[in-house]
Amino acid sequence: MIARIEQDHGRFRQMVRGRIKKELRKYITHGEMIGRKGKDLVSIPIPQINIPHFVYGAKKVGGVGQGDGESGTPIGVGDEPGNMGAGDAPGEHLVEVDVTLEELAEILGEELELPRIKPKGKQNIIDEKKKYIGIRQAGPESLRHFKRTYKEALKRQVSSGIYNYEDPLVIPIREDKRYRSWQVSQSRQSSAVIFYMMDVSGSMSDEQKEIVRIESFWIDTWLRAHYRGLISRYLIHDAVAREVDQKMFYTTRESGGTMISSVYKLCHQIIDQEYNPSDWNVYGFHFSDGDNWGEDDDQCIELLSTQLLRKCNLFCYGQVESIYGGGHFFSSLEHALADADNLAMSRITSRDGIYDSIKAFLRKGK
Amino acid sequence: MVTVSRAVKKFPTELKLIKYEVEEYAREYGLDFFDCIFEVVDWRQMNEIASYGGFPTRYPHWTFGMDYERMSKGYAYGLQKIYELVINNDPCYAYLLESNNLVDQKIVMAHVYSHCDFFKNNMWFGHTNRKMIDEMANHGSRLRRHVERHGAEKVEVFLDCCLSIDDLIDWHAPFIKRREEVPDSTFDPQDEDRTVKKLRSKEYMDSFINPPEFIEEQRRKLEEEEQKDRQFPRNPEKDLLLFLIEHAPLDNWQRDILSIIREESYYFAPQGQTKIMNEGWATYWHSTIMTQKLARDADIVDYADHHSGTLGTSPGRLNPYKLGVELLLDIEDRWNKGRFGKEYEDCEDRAARRNWNTHAGIGREKIFEVRKIYNDVTFIDTFLTPEFCEDHKLFTYKYNERTGRYEIADRDFKKIKEKLLFSLTNFGRPFIYITDGNYRNRGELYLTHRHEGIDLKRDYAIDTLKNLHKVWQRPVHLETVENNRMVLLTCDGEEHSVKQLGGVHR
Structure with a gap:
């Protein structure tokens, strides 16, 4: 029987989800969730869900306490953080709720109307492995454990005193019988790798990088909900490309020119070496401000159409533009690869653009 | 019937033995309690029961789920732990946490018996329903029936509104009859010819015996009286829930929910009214019973650890257990030493006061009296x-x-006492009165906040008004004071407004 509280608790969680969904655009643009992420949980500040009453503001009331201290000794920090204006502004009381990453991905999916990803090819096959791991008292005769059964019988006979040392005859009865038991483990073969590629040339500002960071977080959350053991690889490039770890990825700042083809080459190389596209779901996300070295565009398009697009489930290009506008790379791609169905492109002009960009990237359901 | 939904665990024999022992000692000390039924539960069940305010059969609502989440998180992170939970009912139900060690269980049982004594004997609990477990189950099934008939969402929305005003009752109503029940017909022929009655006098004396000013004043008073008769309610009322049940345009199921909420509010009121005393009383007795009778040598360290945890203080929080028990001990000490009465009060010699002792020896008697009649x-x-x-x-x-x-x-003593009383009077909640149920002759509801120096939290007040509007279904107003200026908060459906009333407070 389901405990009553589970129903009420379920209803509360449902309301929490509703609130998060309502505020999702805000969370996405402000990047509030990153940094609040634990191993499986994200702690999210949401407007307080509570029943309002006629009350006094706590700050104005004060109270009585107990202990040492002179007049003026601080005893605790005021409540209602971020609401210093005496609590007159509505709806600013925040509470923190914990949501699992899976739940968050689900909310994201519902709100952005994202289709669930269909992993490709044989990755759908679930591999079942049987392994004998222990012993139990019931089972088919074919799995009877001979040695253990006779040991049990011997134990029983010795302890009940019917064992005859002269005539060591051991006869198992029903209760002595032991059988091998097994466990089925399912190993899902669908594995996935994401390549995050970012232009770190001098023209990318910190704000633009922050946008990349926020967007990557959400893409990561979404894809992780579909693939267990998702692998992320981080590549940065200016005129040359190299692989870095996650921290470096978001913090590095280089100067110099931009050769997008360099990172495409590197990505392609890694895929060829380590991730056979028939076994792996490969995702590529590339962020740049679009200022590419003039003649390099053609090479990039060449690489994409002959290599990357064939090997990736989905390749996304996000052009993070500054107030001065973006480069020409977006239009070059658009022009040359308009009919590639696993290429998604979007322009992100500000944080507000992240929401639509995520939608553009992930709505293909690949 | 309480344990229907859960696997019933047998009450272990070792605890039963403690129970009998505690019960015997408690009786010896003169405690007088209902039968106590103990049940051992794990922490999940404990949190569940606590979320429902002690009643596992209570009506369903998401706020209980919210409390459950908070408590479970608190328990998981080791921030809080509920050792015991006791319900004011006859017989008294008490839940013990399974993971308590035996010393904990001893303390907790002694604690429970003292609470039970308090429930039974403190006069503020006099009016509470002692079969509340059944009543709550009743409420639960009534509400579930409404949900089945009218849909979960509809009922939830209405319940949210009711809970928003569940503290707007008249805490003292069980003890004072403020007005007659609303009669079916209020027509009284005598009312028809109300005129100023003159005293009999000779004509030449008339202007002295019945001076015109006096007659005029009487006439005015009469008019005011008539005016008041037309007013509704006749006098400002505090029990908003009752007022809504009687006058709001509601369906029967809505009225039923309101009355459920109201009944439970009155039931829980005395627990809020006597928090400090009740916990103080229970702490006083668990420590007395433990240290004088119950604890074995080996128990002392665990007992001391538990007890000091109960009485721990932090600067920003007043611990009701600590304050309650210390005050009771102080009273016992004072009445033992005769530190009361005019002579003692008038004595201004500090040293003499500190050493005052008449060996009156009536401390125990006094605290029993205190537990009976005070809140x-x-x-x-x-x-x-x-x-x-x-x-x-x-x-x-x-x-x-x-x-x-x-x-x-x-x-400063005066200021401490003032603050403390302020936070306890009306549960530290603002006084709100219904002053007009037919404001501007348009069936609008007019509430007045009796301002006592501290402004309301405006956003909460407006949200509450919005909820109230859903019940009253006509515009609702709240007259209050903000920054020394009278203001009128009005809610008309989704819209709300704030209007300066022009008057300056104080």
């Missing part, structure tokens, strides 16, 4: 002394806008 407000008002405040380092604190912190404000 927290009268308890603090009567027994808090300057010496006590000094000895226990009490202080008032206030919020410092500049530093964003709460700071110690004062150690």
Whole structure:
């Protein structure tokens, strides 16, 4: 029987989800969730869900306490953080709720109307492995454990005193019988790798990088909900490309020119070496401000159409533009690869653009 | 019937033995309680029961789920733990946490018996339903029936509104009859010819015996009286829930929900009214019973650890267990030494006061009397002394806008007592009265906040008004004071407005 509280608790969680969904655009643009992420949980500040009453503001009331201290000794920090204006502004009381990453991905999916990803090819096959791991008292005769059964019988006979040392005859009865038991483990073969590629040339500002960071977080959350053991690889490039770890990825700042083809080459190389596209779901996300070295565009398009697009489930290009506008790379791609169905492109002009960009990237359901 | 939904665990024999022992000692000390039925539960069940305010059969609502989440998180992170939970009912139900060690269980059982004694004997609990477990189950099934008939969402929305105003009842109503029940017909022929009656006099004396000013005043009073008769309610009322049940345009199921909420509010009221005393009383007795009778040598360290945990204080929070038990001990000590009455009160020699002892020896008797007739407000008002405040380092604190912190404000006795009483009177909630149920002759509801120096939290007030509007279904107004100016908060459906009333407060 389901405990009553589970129903009420379920209803509360449902309301929490509703609130998060309502505020999702805000969370996405402000990047509030990153940094609040634990191993499986994200702690999210949401407007307080509570029943309002006629009350006094706590700050104005004060109270009585107990202990040492002179007049003026601080005893605790005021409540209602971020609401210093005496609590007159509505709806600013925040509470923190914990949501699992899976739940968050689900909310994201519902709100952005994202289709669930269909992993490709044989990755759908679930591999079942049987392994004998222990012993139990019931089972088919074919799995009877001979040695253990006779040991049990011997134990029983010795302890009940019917064992005859002269005539060591051991006869198992029903209760002595032991059988091998097994466990089925399912190993899902669908594995996935994401390549995050970012232009770190001098023209990318910190704000633009922050946008990349926020967007990557959400893409990561979404894809992780579909693939267990998702692998992320981080590549940065200016005129040359190299692989870095996650921290470096978001913090590095280089100067110099931009050769997008360099990172495409590197990505392609890694895929060829380590991730056979028939076994792996490969995702590529590339962020740049679009200022590419003039003649390099053609090479990039060449690489994409002959290599990357064939090997990736989905390749996304996000052009993070500054107030001065973006480069020409977006239009070059658009022009040359308009009919590639696993290429998604979007322009992100500000944080507000992240929401639509995520939608553009992930709505293909690949 | 309480345990229907859960696997019933057998009450272990070792606990049963403790129970009998505690019960015997408690009786010897003169405690007088209902039968106690103990049940051992794990922490999940404990949190569940606690979320439902002690009643596992209570009506369903998401706020209980919210409390459950908070408590479970608190327990998981080791921030809080509920050792025991006891319900005011006859027989008294008490839940013990399975993971308590035996010493904990001893303390907790002694604690439970004292609470039970308090429930039974304190007069403020006199009016509560002692079969509340059944009543709550009743409420639960009534509500579930409404949900089945009218849909979960509809009922939830209405329930949210009711819970928003569940504290707007007249806490003292069980003890005072404020007005007659609304009669079916209020017509009284005598009302028809109400005129000013003159005293009989000779004609030449008439202007002296019945001076025109007097007649005029009488006439005016009569008019006012008539005016008042037309007013609705006749006098400002505090029990908003009752007023809504009687006058709001509601369906029967809605009226039923309102009355459920109201009944439960009145049932829980005395527990809020006597928090300090009740916990103090239970702490007093668990420590007395443990240290004098129950604890074995081997129990002492565990007992001391548990007990000091119960009485721990932190600067910003007044621990009701601590304050309650210390005040009771102080009262016992004072009445043992005869430190009361005019002679003692009038004595101004500090040293003499400190050493005062007439060997009166009536301390125990006195605290039994205190547990019978006092509530927290009268308890603090009567027994808090300057010496006590000094000895226990009490202080008032206030919020410092500049530093964003709460700071110690004062150690003055008068101010401490004032603050403490303020936070206890009406549960530290603002006084709200219904002054007009037919405002502007348009069936609008007019509430008045009796301002006592502290403004309402406006956003909460407006949200509450919005909820109230859903019940009253006509515009609702709240007259209050903000920054020394009278204002009128109005809610008309989704819209709300704030209007300056022009009057200056004080």
